[in-house]
Structures are given as structure tokens and as C-alpha cells.
Amino acid sequence: MNYLKVNILCFSILLLGGHSFGKQLSDSLAFNKAVGIHIGTLGGGLSFAGKINKASNFVFKFGATYVGYGKLYNYNYNAKTVIRIAPDIRMGQSYLGVDYMPFKRKSFFVTGGISYFFDSKFAALTDSDTGFDTKDLVLSAEDFGKINFELKWNKLAPFLGLGLGKTISEKKRIAGNFELGSYYIGSPKILLDYTGVLDLTNIDEVIPQIENNMRGYSFLPYLKIQIYYNFK
Structure with missing residues (x-):
């Protein structure tokens, strides 16, 4: 017994x-998670974040952002000439990244990751219904023609930045931060399709030199503000 x-x-x-x-x-090992919205120079979007436990200095995140602009602009060169510019600017991206908080208070972080620009376009179509009429040069609308200009960068772009504030909060439901950084998007390529007046120029021979001069435009800076709702 x-x-x-x-x-x-x-x-x-x-x-x-x-x-x-x-x-x-x-x-x-409780997985802290949050969902958020953000807005900044590259548009607005949604993001999701989490870390393995409260003591961890790393926050993992993924999300998507989109911005676009396509308003038609009519440039009145003079009383007889109106040049039409139709921009087609879109930037849609998804990203995967990690924030590292080196200090105890965890209000400052270094962030980095990789972004995929799934819908990215920087283009403009230029033409004129009035033609081009000045003292020295007169062109009909057909002779003026159309100019389709586009810049292309890499679709995959690593990014690095710094931030202040919190994504995951141990005490509050709502947390926020702002982030400043830059993407490396590579050297731009120029695509040019045209009819009319540019046929009389040597623009095709000049484009490689222009691309060479633009090699320094390989970084895309960004600033964004983020608000997160934390799940307890």
C-alpha cells in the first residue's frame, strides 16, 4: 500500500x-501576429507580420502595395498647338522581409527583404490632334506622329531600410511605425516606339548613350507609415 x-x-x-x-x-513559443495597412510614396496596401515569441528581436512580414496614375494631360504649346500626353504609370508589388530590433526597447529596427514588382509600368504616349505649328516648323498631326516611351527596371528588387515604432506590441492592440529605405531596381532600359517626326532623327543611335548615363538611377527610395492590429 x-x-x-x-x-x-x-x-x-x-x-x-x-x-x-x-x-x-x-x-x-507563442506566435505573435498582426495585420496592418500602410501608405507611402509607393502607394497603399496590406501587410501581415509575426514573431515566434515575445522575447524575439525578429519580426517576419509579407504584404502587397499598389499605386497607379493615368490622367491625360494636354499641353498648350501655343495657340495653334496642343500636345497630348497620356501617362501609364503603375507599380504593384508583393514583398517578403524581416525586421531586426537591436535594442531592448524594440522601438528602432533595421529592415530588409525582397520585393517582386508584378505590375510595374512607367510609360507615356505622346501625340497631337492639332499637329505642330510654330514660326519655324509646321507639321500636320500625321507628320507629328506618335511617341510611345517606356522605362523598364528589374522585377525582383532587394530592399533595405530603417524604422521607428513597433509592429508587434506586447501590451497594446494597435501599433504603428514609419519606415524609410530604398530598393535596388537595377539600371533602367528604354523602350521607344514612334512614327512621324522622330523618323527623321538618329534617336535609336542615341538611346544606348542615354541608358549609359542613367546607370546611377538604380535605387528607388521609399517612405511609408504602417498601422497594425495585434492579435492576442
Whole structure:
């Protein structure tokens, strides 16, 4: 009987100890997560973030952003000439990144990751219904022609930045931060399709030199503000 009581007592201690250890382990590995919205120089979007536990200095995040502009602009060169410019500017991206918080208060972070520009276009179509009429040059609308200009950068772009504020908050439901950084998008390529007046020029021979001069335009800076809702 005494052996039975001892065994029951030992089993109870092990059971309670195991439950306590399991709870501590579960709490330490609790996955903190948040969903947020952001707006900035590259548009607005949604993002999701999480970290393995409260003590972790790393926050993992992924999200998407979109911005576009396509308003037609009529440039009145003079009383007889109106040049039409139709921009087609779109920038849609998805990204995967990580924030590292080096200090104890965790209000400053370094961020980095990779972005994929799935819908990116920087183009403009230029033409004129009036033609081009000045003192020195007169062109009909057909002779003026059309100019379709486009710049292309890499679709995959790594990014690096700094931020202030919090994404994951241990005490509050709402957290926010702002982030400043830059993408490396590579050297731009120029695509030019035209009819009319540019047929009389050597623009095709000049384009490689223009691309060479634009090699320094390989970085795309950004600034964004983010608001997150934390799940408890």
C-alpha cells in the first residue's frame, strides 16, 4: 500500500511538473501576429507580420502595395498647338522581409527583404490632334506622329531600410511605425516606339548613350507609415 501511495504521489508531481513546463514552453513559443495597412510614396496596401515569441528581436512580414496614375494631360504649346500626353504609370508589388530590433526597447529596427514588382509600368504616349505649328516648323498631326516611351527596371528588387515604432506590441492592440529605405531596381532600359517626326532623327543611335548615363538611377527610395492590429 505504501508503495502504491508513493507511486501515485510521484506520478502526480510529474504530471503537475509536466503541465507547468508545457505551459511555459507553449507561452515562450507563442506566435505573435498582426495585420496592418500602410501608405507611402509607393502607394497603399496590406501587410501581415509575426514573431515566434515575445522575447524575439525578429519580426517576419509579407504584404502587397499598389499605386497607379493615368490622367491625360494636354499641353498648350501655343495657340495653334496642343500636345497630348497620356501617362501609364503603375507599380504593384508583393514583398517578403524581416525586421531586426537591436535594442531592448524594440522601438528602432533595421529592415530588409525582397520585393517582386508584378505590375510595374512607367510609360507615356505622346501625340497631337492639332499637329505642330510654330514660326519655324509646321507639321500636320500625321507628320507629328506618335511617341510611345517606356522605362523598364528589374522585377525582383532587394530592399533595405530603417524604422521607428513597433509592429508587434506586447501590451497594446494597435501599433504603428514609419519606415524609410530604398530598393535596388537595377539600371533602367528604354523602350521607344514612334512614327512621324522622330523618323527623321538618329534617336535609336542615341538611346544606348542615354541608358549609359542613367546607370546611377538604380535605387528607388521609399517612405511609408504602417498601422497594425495585434492579435492576442
